[in-house]
Amino acid sequence: KSYGEELNTKKFPKDFMFGAATASYQVEGAWNEDGKGENNWDHITHLVPSPILNNDTGDIACDSYHKYKEDVSLLKELGVDFYRFSLSWSRILPSGFDNEVNQLGVEYYRNLIKELRAHNITPVVTIFHWDLPQTIQDLGGLQNDFFIDRYVDFARVCFREFGEEVKYWITFNEPSSICYLGYGRGWLMGLASSPGIGEYLCDHNLLRAHAKAWRMYDDEFRKSQNGVVGISISGDWIEPSTDSSADLEASETLLQFTFGLYIHPIVHGDYPEVVRTNVDKRSVLQGFSQSRLPRFTQEEVQLIRGTSDFIGINMYTTSLVTPRGSDNISDISFEADTGVTSWKPEEWENSGSSWLKVYPKGARQLLKWLGSNYKGVKLIITENGYSDNNGTLEDDKRISYYQRYLSNIRDAMEFDGVDLFGYTAWSLLDNFEWISGYSQKFGLYQVDFNSPNRTRTAKKSAKWYSKLTRTKCIVDDCTE
Numbered sequence: 001k002s003y004g005e006e007l008n009t010k011k012f013p014k015d016f017m018f019g020a021a022t023a024s025y026q027v028e029g030a031w032n033e034d035g036k037g038e039n040n041w042d043h044i045t046h047l048v049p050s051p052i053l054n055n056d057t058g059d060i061a062c063d064s065y066h067k068y069k070e071d072v073s074l075l076k077e078l079g080v081d082f083y084r085f086s087l088s089w090s091r092i093l094p095s096g097f098d099n100e101v102n103q104l105g106v107e108y109y110r111n112l113i114k115e116l117r118a119h120n121i122t123p124v125v126t127i128f129h130w131d132l133p134q135t136i137q138d139l140g141g142l143q144n145d146f147f148i149d150r151y152v153d154f155a156r157v158c159f160r161e162f163g164e165e166v167k168y169w170i171t172f173n174e175p176s177s178i179c180y181l182g183y184g185r186g187w188l189m190g191l192a193s194s195p196g197i198g199e200y201l202c203d204h205n206l207l208r209a210h211a212k213a214w215r216m217y218d219d220e221f222r223k224s225q226n227g228v229v230g231i232s233i234s235g236d237w238i239e240p241s242t243d244s245s246a247d248l249e250a251s252e253t254l255l256q257f258t259f260g261l262y263i264h265p266i267v268h269g270d271y272p273e274v275v276r277t278n279v280d281k282r283s284v285l286q287g288f289s290q291s292r293l294p295r296f297t298q299e300e301v302q303l304i305r306g307t308s309d310f311i312g313i314n315m316y317t318t319s320l321v322t323p324r325g326s327d328n329i330s331d332i333s334f335e336a337d338t339g340v341t342s343w344k345p346e347e348w349e350n351s352g353s354s355w356l357k358v359y360p361k362g363a364r365q366l367l368k369w370l371g372s373n374y375k376g377v378k379l380i381i382t383e384n385g386y387s388d389n390n391g392t393l394e395d396d397k398r399i400s401y402y403q404r405y406l407s408n409i410r411d412a413m414e415f416d417g418v419d420l421f422g423y424t425a426w427s428l429l430d431n432f433e434w435i436s437g438y439s440q441k442f443g444l445y446q447v448d449f450n451s452p453n454r455t456r457t458a459k460k461s462a463k464w465y466s467k468l469t470r471t472k473c474i475v476d477d478c479t480e
């Protein structure tokens with residue numbers, strides 16, 4: 001067996017946390033109940049014609065708004081230490097602004113948190129997982145720097161209302177999805193796009209919003225609430241397509257453009273050098289008098305540096321990379337700025353999502369890269385999972401995915417000294433998979449979307465995962 005293929009039999013450490021995740025728009029439903037305001041996903045899914053596969057919407061989704069107690073009982077069955085879920089901004093602040101706090105929205109999350117704690121499950125709360133009040137999206141969303149203080153206002157309401165019970169906070173889920181897919185490509189936040197410009201405006205505001213919220217927690221809440229605040233970054237492991245030095249360099253560059261773009265500012269205060277240089281250089285050649293990548297002031301560098309108590313990593317897959325053959329300077333885009341091309345070989349093992357190819361040893365490679373680039377930073381995997389298209393209960397392929405990924409993750413801890421304190425399965429439930437609607441299923445539990453009950457049924461993987469949470473080990477013959 002080659003590198004990364006032999007299963008690691010060693011138990012995870014006693015205090016290692018296992019969890020499962022969802023996000024508000026993907027599971028809650030109740031899109032216009034109890035005073036909730038409209039958000040960007042309500043807006044996008046109600047457009048005619050709809051850009052969503054099969055015209056699916058999250059109007060009802062898994063109906064977790066009404067079925068949260070059942071969800072908690074599933075989590076109990078799984079034996080997880082924590083549940084990662086997100087808050088719907090427009091359920092809490094219907095206008096998007098903090099002029100009106102919707103008490104019924106607050107109540108919903110209070111009840112969920114209370115139910116979790118009654119069952120000894122730790123809440124891990126994502127403040128923003130892609131559902132933005134439409135009022136704010138209409139003003140340009142994260143591209144407009146007024147977003148920064150509006151986000152801090154919302155975060156303050158969250159800390160104030162839930163912070164006595166919630167000790168783990170995640171400010172943003174996947175900046176690169178929000179900014180690149182949202183404003184560079186134009187489908188995740190709204191349908192307008194400004195490639196090569198919108199994503200950098202968004203990145204710049206997101207990083208400052210994250211940092212300001214972290215500092216606000218530090219100043220106003222940390223002493224009394226004693227929690228931790230981090231952020232979840234996603235990206236593929238980027239494997240050099242050959243061992244040539246050009247491909248090695250291409251890999252390093254693309255890793256900097258995906259992970260470094262966010263983690264470097266948060267750890268060191270500013271963008272990685274290769275990102276700064278590439279975007280500046282191409283902006284000049286394209287005739288812009290200022291770089292498309294904005295600059296932080298010295299005060300902002302100070303503001304951003306050191307603003308994460310941990311870094312969450314959402315990991316699913318791997319890409320191969322090589323330098324771009326030729327640079328067409330009139331191409332104004334993030335892809336062109338990277339100077340590389342990446343792809344996933346057809347022959348790699350498939351899932352139910354075209355972007356998700358199964359490549360377990362990428363998990364170890366990525367953790368190793370993060371561990372050695374950002375020494376002393378605590379890491380947690382905030383998402384990892386596998387999709388199919390039929391939601392079968394006999395989901396052996398999902399079990400195999402989890403087992404092989406977790407084996408590589410355990411290897412990274414054991415042999416590469418990576419400081420990882422937790423792991424999160426995506427997802428607790430089959431749910432609304434954004435523009436793919438209900439066609440891609442990631443759940444440990446199947447949800448019957450044809451039944452008004454949204455009946456949940458344990459898949460084989462749920463049973464496997466509950467064994468893992470109890471034994472802290474991925475095989476039958478564990479070693480200490």
Ligand code: GBH
Nearest residue numbers: 023173174177234314316355383426433442
């Ligand atoms: C996560 O993102 C999300 O946090 C979660 O909400 C989602 O349900 C889960 O993945 C499963 O998809 O369509 O070719 O443009 C994972 C990172 C980044 C993977 C965007 C899919 C879109 C590729 N995602 N990417 S494409």
